[in-house]
Amino acid sequence: MSTNNKQRINIAITAMGGQGGGVLADWIVGMAEASGWVAQSTSVPGVAQRTGATIYYLELFQPILGQSEKPVLSLSPASGDVDLVIAAELMEAGRAIQRGFVTPDRTTLIASSHRAYAVAEKEALGNALADPDVIHRAADEMAQRYISFDMAALATATGSVVSAVLFGALCGSGALPFARDSFEQAIRQGGVGVDASLKAFAAGHDQALLGDGCTDAPRAEPKVQQWTYKGQDAGIHQLLARIEADFPAELVTTLSEGVRRLLDHTGLSYARLYLDRMQQILLLEQDQGATASYPLSQQAAARLAVWMAYEDTIRVAEIKTRSRRFQGLYTEVGIDQQQVSYFREYLHPRIEEVAETLPAGLGRWVLKTRWASVLMEKLFAGPKVVSTQSLRGFLPLYLVARMKRWRHRTLRYALEQARIEDWLQLLVNVTRRDPSLAEEVAQLPSLIKGYGRTHERGLRNFSLLCRATERLHGHPQAAAVLAELHQAALKSESGSELAAALREAGLESLAAELGAPGDQQAGAVQVMEPQPAP
DSSP, rough: OOOOTTEEEEEEEEEEEEEEEEHHHHHOOOHHHTTEEEEEEEEEEEETTTTTEEEEEEEEEEEOTTTOOOOOOSSOOOTTSSSHHHHHHHOOOOHHTTTTTTTTTOOEEEEEEEOOOOHHHSSSSSSSOOOOHHHHHHHHHHHHHHOOOOHHHHHHTTOOHHHHHHHHHHHHHHSSSHHHHHHHHHHHHHHSHHHHHHHHHHHHHHHTTTTTEEEEOOOOOOOOOOOOSSSOOOHHHHHHHHHHHHOOOHHHHHHHHHHHHHHHHTTTTHHHHHHHHHHHHHHHHHHTTTTTTTTHHHHHHHHHHHHHHHOHHHHHHHTTTHHHHHHHHHHTTTTTTTTOOOEEEOOOOOOHHHHHHHHHHHHHHHHHHHHHHHHHHHOOSSSSEEEESSHHHHHHHHHHHHGGGGGBBHHHHHHHHHHHHHHHHHHHHHHOOOOOHHHHHTTTTGGGOHHHHHHHHHHHHHHHHHHHHHHHOTTTTTHHHHHHHHHHTTTTOOOOOHHHHHHHHOHHHHTTOOTTTTOOTTOOOOOOOOOOOO
């Protein structure tokens, strides 16, 4: 049903903070009033949805010539009674469909196809991203017309914001009975960022003319580029030459990236240790009659590199004091480096992170000595806010970052290397008796991520699944069971899904070890020692 012949047009706009939903509503109202229509707009903010999603509701009414009565317009949208829905982000379009604002008998849906991830997607330990194709299919089915493309990309390319592109798409759709000049005049009347907004408007208008449905250009699969070193360090060139000479071509790209990570993390000797470990795994797989794709080595190469490049206080300090990080912040905020600016870093090191930065023996002593732990906690642990653009804030972080050359002496290094060696030994044992199960064991380090409590919980789950692997010895579906346990461990930090999966697999004793978060006494300190090798 076209809105061009309607006397009353109902419009719902859904946008998040910073996307210009209010500006878009003002443009529409200004354009309608300039054309002699009666217009009313209201907004309902939602503070809990991804920086605050807001619904703007507009009603446009065309008075009948000679009629003196004023219309009574609604203040909020009703299911099944919306002619036009404009969504500044794809999942907001999905939420509008769920609310019943989009109906096949009357609604035109205009939505940007780009994504802003929800809290539930970002907080999951594994990949919990929603499938955008589900929204596209629902929109095609539920809307009378559906117009969608990546409006955020167009906004960036034109130096404007997504609301201007949405306004252009609205004009190009023909969903409102106003000429293009009326749209452009509304932008000029706004008086802010007129040139950029008009440019973005034109881009959105032209893209909308391509037709209904999602008209994004198909994106080619990103090609993984092999890292190449252009410096003069002979040791690094020797490492890369070793990869080319000693490893199959299928592993070269992954191993080169692993070397790059570990050179950046600790240095040449650490990257060499990585290749030594990977050569052992490759030889083991070849002894077991490996296929041409080397699945075990592929999985181990990626997981081992990420694990060895663990995040400690030294790593965090180094990243926060890098010059390219400041350049990135300047670019993101859109300011010149010569302008006065202040960036604040929010840190919350725990006593464990502080002690693990010390030499191994001293760090263990601090964690086991109550008065020393309390003193160190008062001096160095706890929430902190520092400005890296002041000498007082930058210098301590810079000095911690400079400890990179002594990382191999720290308690954290000793703990991580012991855990890695235990995992490698488990991988060797399992590969010799069940290669398919070994491929699942190679993926288990993906559970270890983050820092603080998140790292502890991931390490706990990793340890449980390593022990579960031993107990699954001889099980006819051991690999499938371990894969299910792995997926259960990635569903949440609480461990409830993993506990249920362990019980279902007949591993009740391991499930009993999973306590609810916060079970440990406040202030209790423990050293996360590695598990003994099976």
